[in-house]
Amino acid sequence: MWRHHNVPGDPGGKALSELIKGAQPYIRSASVLDSLRDIQRLRNRSTHDGYEIAEEDGLTAVRRLLDVLAWFSSTGSGVLSGDVPKLAPEVALKAEFLAGLYVTLGFQPVKRFELSRNTVYQLFFREQGLRSEYVELLLSKNIDDVVQVVDATNGELLQTKLPKLTRFLVLEENGDSTATSPLGGDYRVLTYDRFMDAFVNLDRHMTDVVGSYPELLNAGRVTISGDLLTTDERTGEQVVTRIGAADQLLDDVAATGGNLLIVGRSGSGKTTLLKQLVARSASAAKRRYRFYFDMSLKRPDERFQDFVTRSLAPYMDVESTHVFDVFNYFARAGSVLCALDGIDEAVPSATQAGFLELFAEIAQVLSAESAVVTTSRVSFLEDSPQVRRLLDGTSLVSEKLVQQLHAQGVNPLLVPRFSALRLHDVAERATPLEVRLAEDLDLRGERDLPHLSELAWRHITKVADPALLPSLVSYFGAAFLRGRTVFSFVDLVNELGVELFERGRLTYDSFRLRPLFRLAGPSAIAFSHCAYQELLAAEHLRRPEARTALLDTAPRLTEQVRDFLSRRSIKVSTDDCVLPAGAYVVGTSHHLMLRHVERPIRFDRFPVTVARYNRFLEEIRRHGSQEWDHPAKPSETSHEPWQDRLKVQDYFTDPAYENHPAVCVSFWSAYAFARFEGKRLPSSLEWEAAARGGDGRLFPWGDDIDLGIVNSADAWSGRPLITYDAWRAELDRGGLSQAMPGPVDAHPRNVSPFGIREMAGNVWEITGTVLTDLNEVVICGGSYDNPYRALQTSSKGLFRRRGCSNAVGFRCVEEV
Numbered sequence: 001m002w003r004h005h006n007v008p009g010d011p012g013g014k015a016l017s018e019l020i021k022g023a024q025p026y027i028r029s030a031s032v033l034d035s036l037r038d039i040q041r042l043r044n045r046s047t048h049d050g051y052e053i054a055e056e057d058g059l060t061a062v063r064r065l066l067d068v069l070a071w072f073s074s075t076g077s078g079v080l081s082g083d084v085p086k087l088a089p090e091v092a093l094k095a096e097f098l099a100g101l102y103v104t105l106g107f108q109p110v111k112r113f114e115l116s117r118n119t120v121y122q123l124f125f126r127e128q129g130l131r132s133e134y135v136e137l138l139l140s141k142n143i144d145d146v147v148q149v150v151d152a153t154n155g156e157l158l159q160t161k162l163p164k165l166t167r168f169l170v171l172e173e174n175g176d177s178t179a180t181s182p183l184g185g186d187y188r189v190l191t192y193d194r195f196m197d198a199f200v201n202l203d204r205h206m207t208d209v210v211g212s213y214p215e216l217l218n219a220g221r222v223t224i225s226g227d228l229l230t231t232d233e234r235t236g237e238q239v240v241t242r243i244g245a246a247d248q249l250l251d252d253v254a255a256t257g258g259n260l261l262i263v264g265r266s267g268s269g270k271t272t273l274l275k276q277l278v279a280r281s282a283s284a285a286k287r288r289y290r291f292y293f294d295m296s297l298k299r300p301d302e303r304f305q306d307f308v309t310r311s312l313a314p315y316m317d318v319e320s321t322h323v324f325d326v327f328n329y330f331a332r333a334g335s336v337l338c339a340l341d342g343i344d345e346a347v348p349s350a351t352q353a354g355f356l357e358l359f360a361e362i363a364q365v366l367s368a369e370s371a372v373v374t375t376s377r378v379s380f381l382e383d384s385p386q387v388r389r390l391l392d393g394t395s396l397v398s399e400k401l402v403q404q405l406h407a408q409g410v411n412p413l414l415v416p417r418f419s420a421l422r423l424h425d426v427a428e429r430a431t432p433l434e435v436r437l438a439e440d441l442d443l444r445g446e447r448d449l450p451h452l453s454e455l456a457w458r459h460i461t462k463v464a465d466p467a468l469l470p471s472l473v474s475y476f477g478a479a480f481l482r483g484r485t486v487f488s489f490v491d492l493v494n495e496l497g498v499e500l501f502e503r504g505r506l507t508y509d510s511f512r513l514r515p516l517f518r519l520a521g522p523s524a525i526a527f528s529h530c531a532y533q534e535l536l537a538a539e540h541l542r543r544p545e546a547r548t549a550l551l552d553t554a555p556r557l558t559e560q561v562r563d564f565l566s567r568r569s570i571k572v573s574t575d576d577c578v579l580p581a582g583a584y585v586v587g588t589s590h591h592l593m594l595r596h597v598e599r600p601i602r603f604d605r606f607p608v609t610v611a612r613y614n615r616f617l618e619e620i621r622r623h624g625s626q627e628w629d630h631p632a633k634p635s636e637t638s639h640e641p642w643q644d645r646l647k648v649q650d651y652f653t654d655p656a657y658e659n660h661p662a663v664c665v666s667f668w669s670a671y672a673f674a675r676f677e678g679k680r681l682p683s684s685l686e687w688e689a690a691a692r693g694g695d696g697r698l699f700p701w702g703d704d705i706d707l708g709i710v711n712s713a714d715a716w717s718g719r720p721l722i723t724y725d726a727w728r729a730e731l732d733r734g735g736l737s738q739a740m741p742g743p744v745d746a747h748p749r750n751v752s753p754f755g756i757r758e759m760a761g762n763v764w765e766i767t768g769t770v771l772t773d774l775n776e777v778v779i780c781g782g783s784y785d786n787p788y789r790a791l792q793t794s795s796k797g798l799f800r801r802r803g804c805s806n807a808v809g810f811r812c813v814e815e816v
Contacts, residue, residue, distance in 0.1 A: 002022050005026050020037070031067065032067065032103060070109055071099070087118075100329065109124055110134075116145065118145050119139065119149045120139050146171075169190070170190055198317070206278065224268070226423040226424055227242075250274075251280070254371055261374050261419070262274065262374070263422050266433070268431045268432070269433075274292070293308065295341055296341075296526065305324045308323070332370070337370070338373070340372065343376045377559070377560070433531065452531060453538075453567045476527075476536045489523045516532055535564050538562075542568065547582070550594055551595075566697045569694065571753070574754050578602045581598060583595070584597060584689035597685065604811040609662060610659070610660050660744065663763055663804075663808060665810075667777045681766060682812075683769050687767050687781075694753070701749055707720070711742045711747065712788050713731075744762070746758075762783065764799070771798070775800065775802075777801050778797070778798065779808060783808070
């Protein structure tokens with residue numbers, strides 16, 4: 001097989017593991033691959049591990065070898081026998097595909113006759129308990145070829161005395177002949193490109209896919225466009241290659257192959273596009289067979305293989321034990337387009353490690369020939385070079401990942417390139433989901449629609465009884481935070497009462513909240529859009545006691561939940577600079593967490609200024625700093641500002657800068673100063689909680705962007721620096737050469753919910769969170785030379801404890 005498929009290298013000197021890896025891309029039978037691995041495992045136990053092989057294990061190895069040889073001899077390659085195949089090459093490939101399919105289903109090839117260049121006969125057999133099953137396949141060009149071949153053999157080929165057979169006449173084309181079929185009535189005629197119809201009820205699958213979101217498919221009201229990004233082979237960065245209508249870009253991917261990730265904010269139309277793509281399969285010229293999987297319905301502890309089996313079993317006419325094998329066989333053969341909707345909702349955690357774990361699990365469907373389209377609200381392809389390298393199949397840096405892919409039967413070097421489709425915001429003011437909700441609420445005439453959080457809440461309150469709302473928030477909101485999105489009718493009755501169902505009938509049609517939900521099984525439902533349940537989760541998190549109760553559960557916090565929490569929370573501000581004890585939402589948008597602040601603390605209203613630091617310097621010049629120094633401070637370290645680093649040489653001596661932040665001082669100096677004032681440095685957790693408040697806001701003042709209230713690179717540049725490349729270009733051309741720290745009270749609106757000023761921009765702030773092994777300290781908040789997007793309350797960096805910079809200052813806290 002190695003030589004037959006022109007695999008580079010001499011197989012004669014290869015180890016068994018190398019031979020199997022080299023053959024894997026050309027073996028589409030999962031059972032054959034399993035057999036090869038069993039042989040390898042038993043052989044390794046004997047040769048490398050020194051175990052004696054029991055007789056039953058030896059017989060297992062022999063049976064596995066016979067399985068491999070039976071499949072191999074059925075492919076018609078001629079490698080074993082040395083015979084040159086009579087079949088036309090394209091017919092031989094089709095015959096190999098059909099044979100591999102039945103081997104995957106547990107059949108053994110019994111007979112195979114090449115009757116002409118375009119016609120081949122195959123007979124398969126398997127035992128199912130006490131029952132013997134046979135399948136006959138006659139693959140030919142058209143009915144005229146079949147008639148000629150059967151007449152030439154006087155019909156002897158089909159005059160068998162076997163038990164009742166399943167007969168298929170597989171034709172490349174239907175043909176126009178009116179000749180009487182020689183097969184009698186006990187057979188099914190299928191064209192080759194529709195042979196899967198014998199196994200998959202695609203029409204019913206499509207009907208259920210479309211029916212789960214019937215209102216979303218009428219997308220003519222809005223135009224969804226986007227940027228198609230591919231990876232630059234030289235730099236590894238994502239670059240825009242096409243801009244246009246998203247549905248057309250998707251059709252091109254479906255036709256040409258390759259894998260694609262659709263990225264867009266909640267409600268931007270990702271599911272709409274994916275369902276339309278799958279629904280168009282009936283008229284597709286290529287990859288007519290398309291499978292849709294709602295990954296939000298995958299249970300946290302469920303393997304992808306089991307999830308596929310559960311999802312496709314109602315539509316496949318095969319035993320449940322073979323559902324995934326058949327699906328995987330079709331995917332590896334390049335026969336299908338696989339749609340995985342909401343991939344970010346199926347990861348064990350919305351982190352790089354979580355995505356790597358999931359993609360290693362679904363590696364079987366990432367074949368070099370099938371097309372896989374996924375959707376995500378988390379743009380991990382753009383944000384994570386390691387995931388991008390995995391999916392692009394270029395240079396895998398993790399040997400563990402290589403092994404995982406090989407274990408799934410996928411050659412990492414043959415994994416197709418993964419492109420990304422980044423959806424544009426629709427009409428600059430409303431997403432498809434917002435448009436639909438506005439129509440449901442009869443708000444189509446309004447010029448400026450409310451935010452999604454307000455629209456979704458109005459829809460919930462329109463459908464649900466107001467007296468029921470607290471229970472809905474508590475039950476569904478807490479369920480989402482614990483990773484649960486599917487609910488059985490029995491669970492709903494037990495938790496919320498039978499009053500949810502009209503006349504007590506536990507059916508979807510009698511469910512009183514039906515406009516908010518869709519069917520997720522015979523007697524189970526899920527929200528029609530995850531935004532509904534995320535909104536209820538945000539409402540649940542508004543209660544401090546609810547946040548505290550969730551601390552030990554590692555709750556599922558998405559960026560949409562945080563956004564809803566920020567928008568729906570009542571804005572309560574204080575001016576005493578005290579951070580209360582309690583649970584707070586912290587972390588970046590793709591890794592949000594709940595963390596607890598143990599005790600209330602009072603923050604300095606402003607960062608430490610030059611005037612305050614000069615008083616400290618005067619004291620230590622007279623009496624030294626030993627009583628305030630950190631125990632680990634190097635003896636040679638001085639608390640004097642690093643003069644050579646200062647942008648302005650008289651920064652600490654000119655009275656004009658007394659109200660500017662103290663900079664070019666190290667962690668050792670910040671620590672000693674805090675003790676000098678009877679205070680301490682805040683931890684990075686305390687700092688972030690004080691900056692974003694109880695509602696998880698992006699900036700100290702809220703989620704709105706305003707260049708006029710913060711000292712940042714965008715303000716110095718005079719224009720928004722949206723991307724990293726734009727900021728880098730501005731920096732390289734000298735546009736930020738004049739940027740420097742400003743007075744600590746220059747921006748009155750740059751204030752946190754607790755009255756703490758200037759926590760975003762101006763200067764990074766040193767915290768008391770130290771990574772001792774790295775000799776580094778965590779800094780927070782961003783500085784005057786960082787772009788606006790880097791000034792979020794979650795922004796953190798690492799700074800050497802002895803380091804000094806014009807862009808780094810600090811502030812202190814004291815226990816209340």
